Amino acid sequence: MTRMQDIADKLGISKGTVSKALNGTSNISEELQKKILETAVEMGYTKKLRRQKDTEQKLCILIDNMEYEEPYQNAYDIVLGFRQMAEPAGYTVDIIRVTEKLQRSMPYDVFMLQNNYMGAFILGFSLSAAWMRDFLTSHTPTVLYDNYIIANPTISYVGVDSNEGMELAVSYLKQLGHRKIGYLTSALGSYVMQARHKAFFQALRQADMNADPAYARGSYHITECMEKHLPRLLDMGVTAIICCHDQMAHAALLQCQQLGYHIPKDLSIIGFDDLPFCAYTSPPLTTIRQNRIQIGKSGYSALESLLNQVSIGTLLLHAQLIVRNSAGEPPVHK
Amino acid sequence: MTRMQDIADKLGISKGTVSKALNGTSNISEELQKKILETAVEMGYTKKLRRQKDTEQKLCILIDNMEYEEPYQNAYDIVLGFRQMAEPAGYTVDIIRVTEKLQRSMPYDVFMLQNNYMGAFILGFSLSAAWMRDFLTSHTPTVLYDNYIIANPTISYVGVDSNEGMELAVSYLKQLGHRKIGYLTSALGSYVMQARHKAFFQALRQADMNADPAYARGSYHITECMEKHLPRLLDMGVTAIICCHDQMAHAALLQCQQLGYHIPKDLSIIGFDDLPFCAYTSPPLTTIRQNRIQIGKSGYSALESLLNQVSIGTLLLHAQLIVRNSAGEPPVHK
Structure with missing residues (x-):
């Protein structure tokens, strides 16, 4: 476990200077602070997790590609659930929209250290986000919603169980009598897709x-999926279509109705x-529910475990x- | 949510009598208590989770097929980790060895209710254990170590990530130069195997x-595996063998040495x-570590989540x- 003294020794400076840099005091040069960080x-x-009640303990939620300001938006309840657990436990929670520019401007661990965050809950990052690479070797307790990093003991993945969800949907359709089921998906550019x-x-x-790969089709643009x-x-004669998310399902619903299909009688x-x-x-x-309040709460539980050196890899609701x-x-004549 | 009054109404008896039966008071007939339970x-x-500090809140660890009394035994640290979290949080934890006879004598939920347990952590159950069927429909918050039940919101599975473990072992061997890897397993009668x-x-x-099924071999008896x-x-010319558990690996080590192999030079x-x-x-x-203290702690975290209506399905370390x-x-000439 690295202590401030180790950093001071390595740089040949005093522990006090290291402490100033790590706590963001302004009376050292920017260059020196950068080097220390x-x-x-x-x-x-x-x-480190401090047990004293009087020091502020800060966590952050870092968001990209998701909206959280209004109750109907997909990250709203996730943020709420996280805060419902973290704030009564004494943490301050900052919610930060991270741009690609911010991610490219400094490594993830430097950002976290510089801002005094003990841990983060990460929402909506695509596989190509710059910090996704940093997570492979990060030392900061970090929980990813719907993203998985192998073999880093300080990173957890939290989400809803996709296998269980699909199994419930398929077995429900099978029970209704369906034998040919299709799948409409957006681009496979995210872990959860x-x-x-x-x-x-x-x-x-x-x-x-029949699990022929041809039964799953899709692309990045919803209009292309529809047309x-x-x-x-x-x-191909499918009598049921499972969609990768509700927006896709709603678009398919409208499109099929325009084509003259009655839902669910015909499809x-x-x-x-x-x-x-x-x-x-x-x-x-x-649809398959992912309970977003519970995702938020579980995100906090996993982060708390990481902060206590319990190395959760995957937590699925x-x-x-x-x-x-x-x-x-299904219709009788298909 | 069922209340005592609902049970009383259904049976046409007083709520007081129901309360007596559920709290194990002795002054009602055994037959009536059984009927009420x-x-x-x-x-x-x-x-229900009670917030009053003065009522005893009881959890239990139910164990089969595992030993926990001594530090070198495989369930010792799991039990310890669970208690290290549960007891400071105010729970009493009973540790109970469950026989097949007990499991056949009454349904799981009746056992839990009769003994005033709010939730359980289940260790070592094989797939054929009688209560495994009860878990499919149980209403009691229950965390299973190394067993998975689909689609029951009050049951969680806690364990170490088998996929990650095998990936680490195989990629390590590949990096060393191995191209033909075998797998020795005991019978596949448990979820984790x-x-x-x-x-x-x-x-x-x-x-x-090469993922030819012939590269995995095994049976119930370790002697048969060895011979x-x-x-x-x-x-078949494998240069490395991964074993399903350490006892198997140790037996293989000794057996190969008896056959004249030098480990790791030859295998x-x-x-x-x-x-x-x-x-x-x-x-x-x-070997691949599963941190047993952390398994115990995670078992408690998952149970606490279930008690707070957060429906964790899977938690993998x-x-x-x-x-x-x-x-x-690997040896040069293979």
Whole structure:
């Protein structure tokens, strides 16, 4: 475990100067502070959990590609759940939107150290985000929502169980009588989209159904999914379509209705996430729920475990099938 | 949420009588108590988390097929880690060895209700244990070590990440130069043995190595593994063997040495679990660690989440490769 004295020894300066740099005091040069921070990170120094009640203990939620300001937005409840646990436990929680520019301006551990954060909860990062590489070797307790890093003991992955979710959706459709199920997905540029795609085929195999790769189709733009991939699935004779997320399911619902399909009489559609709007579509959307308040709470639990040297790798919440009206028995003549 | 009054109404008796039965007071007939308990379970009644400091809150650890009394035994640290978290939080923890007879004598939820347990941590149950079926529909917050139940929101699975562990072992061996790796396993009668078996092949595929099913061999009796399966793997020309657990690895180590093999010069052997004896074998055993104190602590964290209606399905700790001396470069002429 690296102490301030070790950093001071390495740089041949006093421990007091190191302390000033790490605590952001302004009366040392920017250049020296930068050098101290980088050395600290290189040596694996991290802020330690302090038991004194009077020192401020700060955590942060770092967000990209997700909205959290309004209750109907997908990260709102996640942030809320995290704060509901962290703040009563005595932590200050800063919520920060991180740009690609910020990520490229300094390594992740330097950012965390410089801002006095003991740990972070990371929302919405794509696989190509600059700091995703930093997480491979980071020393800072960090929980990733829907992203997984192998073999780094200070990084956890929290999410909903994609395998369980797909298994619930497929076995529900099978029970209704469906035998040909398609999958519409956006681009596989995020960990969770890859996980759901894989889980779809695993669920088909588990249900002894045809798991031909052609049954999953998709691309980055929803319009392309609607105009190209959806008609192709319909041509293949699927009687049900599972979608990678609720927005895709809603778009498919509207598109199929425009094409003259009655949902669910002619075609069943199932979403994923259970976003607030799902209860209000016409017909209301059957979907897999990820409970976002619980995601937030679990994010905090995992981070607390990491701060206490319990090395959680993966924490998955139970998925839950929410049955509404967009899925039913398949049409008789297919 | 079922209340005592609901049970009383259903049976046409007073709430006081229901309360007596649920709290184990002796002045009602055994027959009536049995009827009340069974009705309570049927209606999904469970003990609720009470915030008062003066009422005793009881959890239990139920153990089968594992030993915990002595520090060198595999469940000792798991029990310790659980108690280190639960007792300071105000819980009493009972540790109970459950026989097959007890499991057959009453349903799991009745046992828990009758003994006033709010939740349980379950260690060592095989897939054929009678209560494993009860967990599918149980209403009691329950954390299973190394067992998974799908789609029951009150049951969690806690363990070490088998996929990560196997990936670490296989990529380490690949880096050393091995191209043909075998796997020795005991019978696949437990969830974790199945998970590790599957993870072995996934790791081979991930490393672009031959994942022919013939590379995994095993059976219930270790002697049979040594006399039949181990020689077969050696005949197939493997230069390294990963074993399903450390006892198997140690047996393989001794058997190979008897056959004249020098470990690791002629053959590399890797275990799984990092039991305390691994540092003392000759040569000391390279293995995948599951940190048992952390398993215990995580078991408590997951149970606490379930008691607070956060529905954790799976909690996996990071696996860690512990490099000692039973694995090295493959012999040159193979």
